[in-house]
Amino acid sequence: MSQEMKVIVFKIKDKEYAIPVDKVSGIEKLLHITRVPKAVQFVKGVINLRGVITPIIDLRVRFGFEEVEYDDSTRVIIVMLDDMEVGLIVDSANDVLDIPVSSIEPQPEVVGHSASEYISGVAKIEKRLLVLINLEKALSLEVTENMLKEG
């Protein structure tokens, strides 16, 4: 019995990541971002998402990668998490996949990689390696403060 999970696949720095599709409420092209002064570093600001002010997080910054210029392929994935609507900036997003739950493995122990704490597991589909993101941790403002302190 192979249960399947539908995920949205997106790219950051040539790596493929995945979020369960039921957490995603939309994928948008990048809109004008209004910077919010003194917000944490990875919160790039807010956008007007059909009349709702939505905060935007740059996942590259969140994962501790270098920032890049946004381009035509840059996408904002709108995710819903406990009443919060948050947009995630990713390099590109263009795939929806069904992955067998059995293919998900706990992530290999990687020491010293700051992104590791937001990862809930990895899935190997044919030749692709998808990194599943733990949204709760990725969005948590507290974890970041710890990370910033350590960094």
Place this chain on the structure above:
Amino acid sequence: MDMNQYLEVFIEESKEHLQTASEQLLVLEKNPEDLSIVNEIFRSAHTLKGMSATMGYEDLANLTHKMENVLDAIRNSQIILTPEVFDVIFLAVDDLEAMVMSIAEGGDGKRDVSKVVHQLDLIEKGESPVTSSAAEVAAASAVLDKEEMNEGEYDEFEWTVLQQSKEQGFNSFEIAIELRADCLLKAARVFMVFEVLEKAGEVIKSHPPVELLEEEQFDQQFSVTMITKESSEELQKKIMKVSEVDTVVIHSLDLEVARHANVEEDKIAELDNKGQEKNNDMLPSDVKEKKKQPSVKPASSKTIRVNIERLDILMNLFEELVIDRGRLDQISNDLGNQELHETVERMSRITSDLQTIVLNMRMVPVETVFNRFPKMVRQLARDLNKKVELEITGAETELDRTVIDEIGDPLVHLLRNAMDHGIETPEERLAKGKNEEGKIHLKAYHSGNHVFIEIDDDGAGIKKERVLNKALTNGIITRETAATLTDKQIYELIFASGFSTAETISDVSGRGVGLDVVKNTIESLGGSVTIDSKEDEGSIFLIQLPLTLSIISVMLVAIQDEKYAIPLSSIIETAIIKKEDIMNAHNQQVIDFRGKVLPLLFLKDIFEVPISQAEEEFLSVVIVRKGDKLAGLVVDSFIGQLEVVLKSLGNYLTSAFAISGATILGDGQVALIIDCNTLIH
């Protein structure tokens, strides 16, 4: 069955029924003989009982059931309304409200209501300290107070008998009889006493009742009320002949005095005058006249309930439409096509009409806040032993839902203040030559883009000297400034933080929360509050509020490439200053503004705005205020004034620094709204 989907409706409707019950109870208290009002309350209670039983809230259903029983007995004239009965019913409604609130907040609606249930039970069984007409209230309390046996309780019938027999020349006596402590057959003695009494006249009443006397359910003492043509001496001798009687005390029952005493002891202000009239004549015509259309039921308008969130969604969609309209407008101007131009213009008109409608849907009459006050004032008046009449006008005045939610607490505070410090005790008022009953007038009305709420009392007013002295001792003002203050400025000192003129901290307003909280709340709503007062004549608190919080007037400013909105309510004025006019004071750049030294806040530094343009020789400054403190916010340029829809930054960014919210500009971009209160310390 899953009840959750009905929960919201249940809560809303329960609140409505309880509100109706409280309102009608207050009306009933003024017109105790109008049983149609009882019916109205009964219906509300009945519906509430049914609903809560269906929803499985047993406690709620049980208490409502008890209350319903009492109401049923009242409307069938088995129980006559007394202030005590009113108190218990009010308590029951309070408990019911608390239970519904607990359910609304996600609780289980359980609450210890045994006390109220017990009291209701007592009333239902007719065992309450008081059982019948208002005349007995005083008599009953007298019995309780003095523990005197010779003051009985008389119902309407007994009163009539007593009165008529007096007119026919009979004497009315209250006779207290004490049997000897070693009396063995008490019932037999009682029988003998009664035999003597019945030969002499007619026994109207006994205390305890005859049944209990026959069962020996009394100590050594009992009392009777009788009418007779014999004198008290003769009676006494006759009774004393019965063996084992220790003492006999006979009082002549003076109907006039008794009735008068009743009235004086009646603690309820509202019932006061009417109680007296009631004893003379059950339904004097002027009481009837005083009824303010008691049973006119407000015509139920055809409405549907809409969740405010849905309205928010509608509003958001609508704003999208407005933004697209702006773009269409632009395109049609560029293309210069007449047909397109006309269509776009028509669409513009329709959208502005729609905008008005959407905004109006969020408007709620202040009634929803005001209607909890009569009950509160009634209770406070009782607690403070004052007589107060609350008059409410303009309850139909509409305010945006967002303002309505916030304005309740400040109003409660001001009303408490008026009751506690404003209105004097009845004695003081009489001494001042005023009407015994104080008056508080709560008034709401529209004016321009604002709603005004006035709280006007005819109480003691504010004593200037006392306010000044207090402000001086508390270090709020200096002696020099004190001399220059106008009356109004002095009154306004009571809004300063840490100020309280109450000599003794009372239970009502000495809760450690001063009027400064009221002022802050109202100002945070973009409103203002002022006071006027005349010693011994009363005070007026005037609150000015914006019609809505969701739309505010702002000044849009540019800081480098970013746009920010500053609420007009915080802005005093704008100014352009030369760079060389800036002075330095303790690492703080300041300017001289009309003789006042103002600190300058460079927003581009505070907000860490990326610099893209060179600095100019002139600085654009927005002078803002927080309370009486001023500051100059330095921006790059003024864009202009506009009305914007206020939006929150959402649940994720709950604590953005110095930002109170955001708004969407005509081009679809987000502009942040600056919170001047956090910028000025």
